[in-house]
Amino acid sequence: MSRKLVELAGPALASTLTADSILVLPVGSIEHHGPHLPLATDLLMAELMAERIVDGAVAAGLDAWLLPPIAYAKSDEHAWAPGTMWIDAATLLEILVGIGRGIANTPARTIVFYNGHGGNVALLQIALRELRVRFGLRTFFMNVSIPAGETELGFGIHGGHGETSLAMHLRPDLVDLAGAVDATPAHLARFEKIGFAGADVQFGWTSDDFGTGGVIGDPTGANAADGAEIASRLLADGVAGLAEIATFDPQPPA
Numbered sequence: 001m002s003r004k005l006v007e008l009a010g011p012a013l014a015s016t017l018t019a020d021s022i023l024v025l026p027v028g029s030i031e032h033h034g035p036h037l038p039l040a041t042d043l044l045m046a047e048l049m050a051e052r053i054v055d056g057a058v059a060a061g062l063d064a065w066l067l068p069p070i071a072y073a074k075s076d077e078h079a080w081a082p083g084t085m086w087i088d089a090a091t092l093l094e095i096l097v098g099i100g101r102g103i104a105n106t107p108a109r110t111i112v113f114y115n116g117h118g119g120n121v122a123l124l125q126i127a128l129r130e131l132r133v134r135f136g137l138r139t140f141f142m143n144v145s146i147p148a149g150e151t152e153l154g155f156g157i158h159g160g161h162g163e164t165s166l167a168m169h170l171r172p173d174l175v176d177l178a179g180a181v182d183a184t185p186a187h188l189a190r191f192e193k194i195g196f197a198g199a200d201v202q203f204g205w206t207s208d209d210f211g212t213g214g215v216i217g218d219p220t221g222a223n224a225a226d227g228a229e230i231a232s233r234l235l236a237d238g239v240a241g242l243a244e245i246a247t248f249d250p251q252p253p254a
Contacts, residue, residue, distance in 0.1 A: 003054050005065040013106060021108040022062060022242055025099065026050040026069035027124065029117035032081030032207070034159045034215035035179030039083045041159075041167055043071050045144045046116030048170050049231065053114070053238030060239055062246055065108075070095065074119045077206045081214055089123050093130065100131035100139075110138040112245060114238070118157065118197065140245050142238060146230060151182070151218045153189045157196055158207060160184075160217015162230055169227030180219040183212035 002008075005023060008016060028043025038044070047069040057064040074092055078084040087095075096113075103111055111131065113124045121143070128139040148154050149161030156162055160183075168175045188194075188210075193201040207214040 003058055003064065003066050005067055017065070017107040018063065019107060019109050020063050020246065022057070022064045022110045022112060022245060023067055023103060023108050024050050024054050024064060024112045024114050024242075025067040027073055027113055027115045027117070027120055028069055028071055029073045029075040029086070029119065030071055031075040031078040031084040031086070031117070032214050033163075034181075034183070034213060034219070036176050036219055037159055037164060037167055038171075038174040039085075040071070040174075041163065042075075042116040042144075043069060044116075044171055044174075045163070045166060046114055049116075049144060049234050049238065050114040052231070052235050053242065056235055056239040057242040060243060062242055064242055067099075073117055074123050075117060077119055078214060080206060080208050092120075092123055093127060096124075096127040097130060097134065100127075100135050100137055104135035104137060109136075110140070110245065112140045112142060112242065114142050114144070116144045121197070138245075138248075140241075142241050144234060145237070149218055149221070151221070152184050153186060155184050155186075155188065155196070156217030158217060159215035160219055161222050161226070163217070164219035164222035165224065165227035166230045167227065168222060168224040169231050172224060175222075177219070177222065180222065181213075181215070182218040182220050183210075183215035184218045185210040185212055185216060 026046035028046040030039050033041045054064045054066045072087050075086040124141050131137045131139045146162035148156035
């Protein structure tokens with residue numbers, strides 16, 4: 001049986017889903033990734049890895065289902081670059097609320113956002129509570145988490161080694177390493193407190209702030225083998241995450 005939810009007929013959905021069903025919604029973006037990666041990089045990572053994770057979870061005995069992805073999201077940090085297409089935060093939140101409303105009208109009670117774009121994180125975290133409060137759904141968030149490469153000084157966050165390697169594994173036909181250049185913002189390494197997500201002090205930025213052409217990292221040594229290792233880890237982490245979600249209850253035992 002296909003695990004793509006929208007391939008079910010309406011009556012079949014109503015009789016197939018249960019309160020134990022887990023619905024996974026990939027969220028990507030359409031945005032500039034430099035000359036070596038497609039605009040759909042984040043969308044491809046979220047959708048293709050979510051599909052693998054759902055299949056892996058089903059093989060492990062979980063009742064997981066894949067929703068169609070959201071392609072256009074909160075990526076205005078790349079608004080300066082041709083090809084970037086985004087929607088504002090309020091619009092994306094309303095879209096997520098609308099999807100949550102539809103899910104609440106099914107037997108399923110659990111939705112998991114599987115996110116491929118860092119610019120969506122803050123808003124998706126808001127959506128978790130919004131859908132919880134409005135519809136009583138169990139709401140969770142998972143990320144396509146890609147480590148920085150050895151040469152990136154911790155700054156490989158956009159179009160760098162890991163992201164490019166994963167793209168080479170998932171869709172090698174869309175990667176052109178001939179256009180790859182080292183775009184690591186090494187001049188920021190002297191700051192101990194200020195940094196990107198996870199740093200003690202974070203800052204607002206657009207991807208053309210760093211003098212790197214919108215790429216932040218070093219894709220020059222990217223390769224499909226590293227991408228396969230990243231994909232394997234993401235798959236294992238994703239299936240393990242869904243397994244925990246299936247039994248998670250914040251209430252103390254009776």
